[in-house]
Amino acid sequence: MRESYLQYLRLDSNDSMVLFSCEIGTPPSLLYWGPVLGEAVSGEQIARLSLRQGMHGVADVALPMSLAMEAGLGHPMVQGLAAHRAGKDWGSLFRVGKVEAMPHGAKIVCRDEQTRLGLEYSIDLDPETGVLRIASTLTNYGATTLDLNELATACLELPQSMTDVVGFTGRWTQEFGRERIARTSGSYVRENRSGRTSHFSYPALLLATADTNESAGEVYGLHLAWSGNHRLRVDTLTDGRLVASLGALLFPGEIRLALGESYTSPEIVGAYSAHGFSALSQKFHQHVRTKLLRPEMRSKPRPVHYNTWEAVYFDHDTDRLKDLATKAAALGVERFVLDDGWFGARRNDLAGLGDWFVSDDVYPEGLGPLVDHVTGLGMEMGIWFEPEMVNPDSELYRAHPDWVLGAEGVDQIPFRTQYVLDISRPEVADYLFERIDAVLRDHDIRYIKWDMNRDLSHPGGVDGAVRAVAQVHALYALLDRVRSAHPQVEIESCSSGGARADMGVLAHSDRVWTSDSNDALDRQNIQRGASFFLPPEILGCHVGPAHCHVTGRRISMAMRAVTALTGHMGLELNLLTEREPDLVQLKSAIALHKAHRRLLHEGDIYRLDTAPHHLCSGVVARDKSEALFSFSYMWGDQHVLPGRLQFAGLNAERDYHLTLIWPEAWQAVKAPSLIEKLDLGGGGAVFSGAALMQAGMQLPHAQPETCLLFHLKAV
Ligand code: DGJ
Numbered sequence: 215m216r217e218s219y220l221q222y223l224r225l226d227s228n229d230s231m232v233l234f235s236c237e238i239g240t241p242p243s244l245l246y247w248g249p250v251l252g253e254a255v256s257g258e259q260i261a262r263l264s265l266r267q268g269m270h271g272v273a274d275v276a277l278p279m280s281l282a283m284e285a286g287l288g289h290p291m292v293q294g295l296a297a298h299r300a301g302k303d304w305g306s307l308f309r310v311g312k313v314e315a316m317p318h319g320a321k322i323v324c325r326d327e328q329t330r331l332g333l334e335y336s337i338d339l340d341p342e343t344g345v346l347r348i349a350s351t352l353t354n355y356g357a358t359t360l361d362l363n364e365l366a367t368a369c370l371e372l373p374q375s376m377t378d379v380v381g382f383t384g385r386w387t388q389e390f391g392r393e394r395i396a397r398t399s400g401s402y403v404r405e406n407r408s409g410r411t412s413h414f415s416y417p418a419l420l421l422a423t424a425d426t427n428e429s430a431g432e433v434y435g436l437h438l439a440w441s442g443n444h445r446l447r448v449d450t451l452t453d454g455r456l457v458a459s460l461g462a463l464l465f466p467g468e469i470r471l472a473l474g475e476s477y478t479s480p481e482i483v484g485a486y487s488a489h490g491f492s493a494l495s496q497k498f499h500q501h502v503r504t505k506l507l508r509p510e511m512r513s514k515p516r517p518v519h520y521n522t523w524e525a526v527y528f529d530h531d532t533d534r535l536k537d538l539a540t541k542a543a544a545l546g547v548e549r550f551v552l553d554d555g556w557f558g559a560r561r562n563d564l565a566g567l568g569d570w571f572v573s574d575d576v577y578p579e580g581l582g583p584l585v586d587h588v589t590g591l592g593m594e595m596g597i598w599f600e601p602e603m604v605n606p607d608s609e610l611y612r613a614h615p616d617w618v619l620g621a622e623g624v625d626q627i628p629f630r631t632q633y634v635l636d637i638s639r640p641e642v643a644d645y646l647f648e649r650i651d652a653v654l655r656d657h658d659i660r661y662i663k664w665d666m667n668r669d670l671s672h673p674g675g676v677d678g679a680v681r682a683v684a685q686v687h688a689l690y691a692l693l694d695r696v697r698s699a700h701p702q703v704e705i706e707s708c709s710s711g712g713a714r715a716d717m718g719v720l721a722h723s724d725r726v727w728t729s730d731s732n733d734a735l736d737r738q739n740i741q742r743g744a745s746f747f748l749p750p751e752i753l754g755c756h757v758g759p760a761h762c763h764v765t766g767r768r769i770s771m772a773m774r775a776v777t778a779l780t781g782h783m784g785l786e787l788n789l790l791t792e793r794e795p796d797l798v799q800l801k802s803a804i805a806l807h808k809a810h811r812r813l814l815h816e817g818d819i820y821r822l823d824t825a826p827h828h829l830c831s832g833v834v835a836r837d838k839s840e841a842l843f844s845f846s847y848m849w850g851d852q853h854v855l856p857g858r859l860q861f862a863g864l865n866a867e868r869d870y871h872l873t874l875i876w877p878e879a880w881q882a883v884k885a886p887s888l889i890e891k892l893d894l895g896g897g898g899a900v901f902s903g904a905a906l907m908q909a910g911m912q913l914p915h916a917q918p919e920t921c922l923l924f925h926l927k928a929v
Pocket of ligand 1: 523553554598665667708709710711727729730
């Protein structure tokens, strides 16, 4: 906090700063967010430069903005807070009462005496990462119940020069798609009522200038750290101003506050970059790494996974699983994850969910022999749960049909033959904890794949009230309870692939399952989309079978392996049926991943802009001593040769030794290409960082579905 008289709250990071207006007795608002202005620039200067006039046809005075955009402001378009008491007390106007300093931030405490409500903003800007975090808490000080219909965590006025909105969308097996559109007047709104983070509306937005790309231009990134219903808005007001607001989306009657009760919104995690999208992602990655991930997990290399799902599905057999484990260990796998199908009557997806007891039918001697086999091979054991769900055909549902969420008088919507348990009920959470705890206590298990495979279509509890927000909090509490009882166990957040991969759940888990598509071509794009917010080490990236189950495509091992090795690498294919030469290649890819895992998992990301039929990105060590860049040929090119690869993020002053490290057996379509001429596949060649970045390297012609991996080491 730079200004001592708290009329303005100024927070600085290395390369960005924020300035809030928080004068006592006025509504708080965001005045400025962008590059660091000189020390001498006062909040007052910015405020004076922001003075606006009234106009004919609109109010005679310029209406102020506020962080809540509450009804009392009288704004004709945007409202970030909607609440009432039996139809009254809807017109709050919050005024700052005091500002309390916090590490790297402050709490702005506001109050509206008329409607007897309090609204507090907790704001901080991390000096190192430049990440801005805002949360808000609404408190009812009135004697009667307050119905809260909406509370955007914050409404942020951003520069009108941000003409483009980038939204993140998709579906099952096509997560993290980007949609870039030019702002128009009115509203850009994304709403999610699925009860989970969702495939179709990732809770994040970018606002950028029209010419912002990966390496240049201004961009604001806003992420809502929340694994439930959300509303993301970008409003272009009739007076030209731009307001972005993000918050949990509330169902009618869901949040009712009695005297003294509070509702806290999920946190907005934001960042500003003056140097394009990649620099923005680097900030988010550093945030996830330093603020969300547990330090002990950060310092441990991420073990290479083997996951049984696509190899065996529900067809569990201890001997076959042991054979798979043996084969996996021989390839260099370090963790074996037993997926769905080990418990109750779960022989297909029609029955058994909720009965978290090892199946006697499939495992007559229990899981012990398999776990011993896996650990005996030097691997860690992991296991799948889907705690929030129950099949109607299960012992649990027969005993407790009232434990599920629903809506009175409305049939359950069919969705993978399962219902959602109301885990906000203590007895339900206790049952689930007891079961998970027992399985973890009985076996040497170090990893949980925590799945969640349906929407909360009708999120009503047994009392008829909506439990969607409560369900998310209960999930976080259950994850924490498991974590504190078993701190050595890592938890993966999975939801039909990547439908629960937000920064909210990442505060309670250790990695995410990025997508159920193991199709390397789709994965290249999905992982690129996820990388806008999430660092590679938490993105589960698995090598799938040659014949992709989801798309039916056949993709070479060279392409599949390199696609997985740049994230948190794993395998998800039947090692007993894959071709031997492919397994030999896979083993090399795993060794390569391990050799570079530290760089991949700690470096800075640089996505490069390319023609649509190519994809290129790299990871550069933070001290710029080393880098890895992948260049993918997705489909055929009209030109004889692709353009040049202009590496990014290197030290222009240093020389780098450049080699091609994948594919192992690179063969030019027509030799010699530059690769042979410079012997990049052999001894390599040395170039200056400046030349590699500014002149760039001519790429060879390659067949579609090829990915070249280049290694650069400073000499
Ligand atoms: C959905 C997950 O995304 C898959 O990886 C797998 O675990 C299945 N569920 C199991 O039912």
